[in-house]
Amino acid sequence: MNRINLAVAVPFVILVAATLVSAEGLAGHAAEMAIVAVASFKAAVIGSEFMEIRHAHRGLAAGFGLWLVAVTSMLGWFYSVSQP
């Protein structure tokens, strides 16, 4: 399998694995934070590899990274302060 196919296959396998792991849906603050973290990780993989942002203009990468950090921080804060 050449490198171009691996560039799609590897992120896909990672995304599916992360989906199946997080789909356990465990309860509790720690599990909720982990689920948000996994979602953000998957979004980062989709943006970086499928949308090819990591090869793109620095401004694009910075904007996407900023959005991801903001959303992750916001959700992480809400889930950390709310009752389970």
Added chain:
Amino acid sequence: MGDMTNERALPRRRAWIPGEEGIWAVVFGDLIVFAIMFGSFAWHRAASPAVFAADRLLLDRTIALTNTLVLLTSSALVAWAVQTRRRDPDRRKGVRAVFAAAGLGLVFAALKIFEWSGKFAQGITADQDDFFVHYFMLGGIHLLHVLVGSGFLVIAGIGAHKGTGSVRTLESAGVFWHLVDLLWVFLFALFYLAG
């Protein structure tokens, strides 16, 4: 084998934008709007944790998990199709993958509509509480993106098949489709998993 840059036929690293520049205005606009809606969901959840926890149990996680895998697969097909189109003179391989991805988008839509019909059959309405207001609102806007994205892929695929469409058009359709997938990743986590 050549390095990734040559195989992708890209300009110098860090000066390139995938697809048309305008599609990124749409992408970032959508990202901002959905971020606000994610925040609204999380805020209302913090205000009514028991209601949200109880309502989450009424959702069908199996359908949602299936839809997640459907969208991830379709995204992978689109990513592969774009890279294939860039480097392979045989356009058909990439075109078939684009149409397959669009088809998976319609599968997602069908499953989502099936899921909602089940909710309505249970007597659940879109305005019964904050959880389901967000569930149907965010789900409905996302479903609209899925349908638009599927149409975009079909148009790009037809252009590629006829030889009239550019690689950048296909890249743009791909960027929008990956946005649809990315947004669902958060929707799946927030509505079906966390809490």
